[in-house]
Amino acid sequence: MASTNPVKVAMIGVGAISGIYLKNITNVFKEVELVGVCDLIPERAEKGVQTVKEYIEAGAKAPVPKIYKDMYEAFNDPEVEVVLNLTRPYEHYGVTKAALEHGKHVFSEKPLAADMEEGTELMALAKEKNLLMGGAPDTFMGAGIQTARKVIDDGLIGDVIGATCAMIQHGPETWHPDPDFLYKRGGGPMMDMGPYYVTALVQLIGEAVGVTAVTKKSFKERLITSEPHYGEKIDVEADTYLTGNITFANGAIAQVFTTFDVYYPSQNYARFEIYGTKGTMIVP
The missing domain is CATH 3.40.50.720 (NAD(P)-binding Rossmann-like Domain)
Known part of the structure; x- marks a missing residue:
């Protein structure tokens, strides 16, 4: 070759x-x-x-x-x-x-x-x-979501009727070395992590045809507790609590919730479920 x-x-x-x-x-x-x-x-x-x-x-x-x-x-x-x-x-x-x-x-x-x-x-x-x-949201090409795609394609959970995605945490300022940009234009939890979920949803369910959402900023400023900017404050510009629905061409509806505002158990902060007429699949 x-x-x-x-x-x-x-x-x-x-x-x-x-x-x-x-x-x-x-x-x-x-x-x-x-x-x-x-x-x-x-x-x-x-x-x-x-x-x-x-x-x-x-x-x-x-x-x-x-x-x-x-x-x-x-x-x-x-x-x-x-x-x-x-x-x-x-x-x-x-x-x-x-x-x-x-x-x-x-x-x-x-x-x-x-x-x-x-x-x-x-x-x-x-x-x-x-x-x-x-x-960058190419994680749908990995073994986990490709396996989920095969489960759907093979009809194991029937026709997809809905999905739920969530990323719940209290923000990156506790660990990220330069968290400031995540609270500026183009930042926030939906623009930061949402692309992975939305890309996977489109890969698994198909074309998205509509979106409705409600968003807000719960805190006007955030205190950095990570190095090297420990003790500095960030003025929050991006919305940090976002919840909404995506409607797909096949009629399925996905709920999406992302936030940097909530204290939540670290082992449960990410959730991705697909609901079908014959069963439910937990997506990695």
Whole structure:
């Protein structure tokens, strides 16, 4: 079998989530190759490169990525085929739009953009330029949800009539090193974790045709108790208590509840159930 060259990727944003990407790109997925990184805070880019060097010293077969002075240097690098957008949610639109305008495919952390208008514009731009966009909620491709899909396809729970999804916790400021952005535009529990649930629901049930919801902010500010920002306060901009329903083309209705406002047992904070005419399935 003829070998294929790995897809060349530039990482924009080297924050907390970058660690798992650096690990997997370097050690697991040989179809992609990280050629460079960029961050508004240069020390983060340097730390990312050092992480890759440590993996290489441990035996990983990967190049040492270069450090771009800004994202435009990455976009203008002819070696780069795909831009990996790991910036803060409210920055996703601007970074992805600029990458597409420079002729690069984009894989973005969730959400695709901070609102529907921005997301729709990005989709149109990608189509116009014949470029591909991918998004982080790819967990539906894993063994758990693919098994759930087979259970539904094989008719084991009958026709799907409804679903319930919930993510109940008291917020990331107790553990996340930089939780501020999760309470700004594009943040909040629905934009942070909701994409995983909604993507899985569409994969399992089909096209969504309607949404109704009620949302609020329960607290005007949050106290950070994680390092390195222990003791600092966050002004809350995003809604943090969201409950709603999604109607699907086949008539099924899914209830979705996400919150950063509630104290709840950690072993029960996530819930995903699918209801059928012959049975109920607990989705991992």
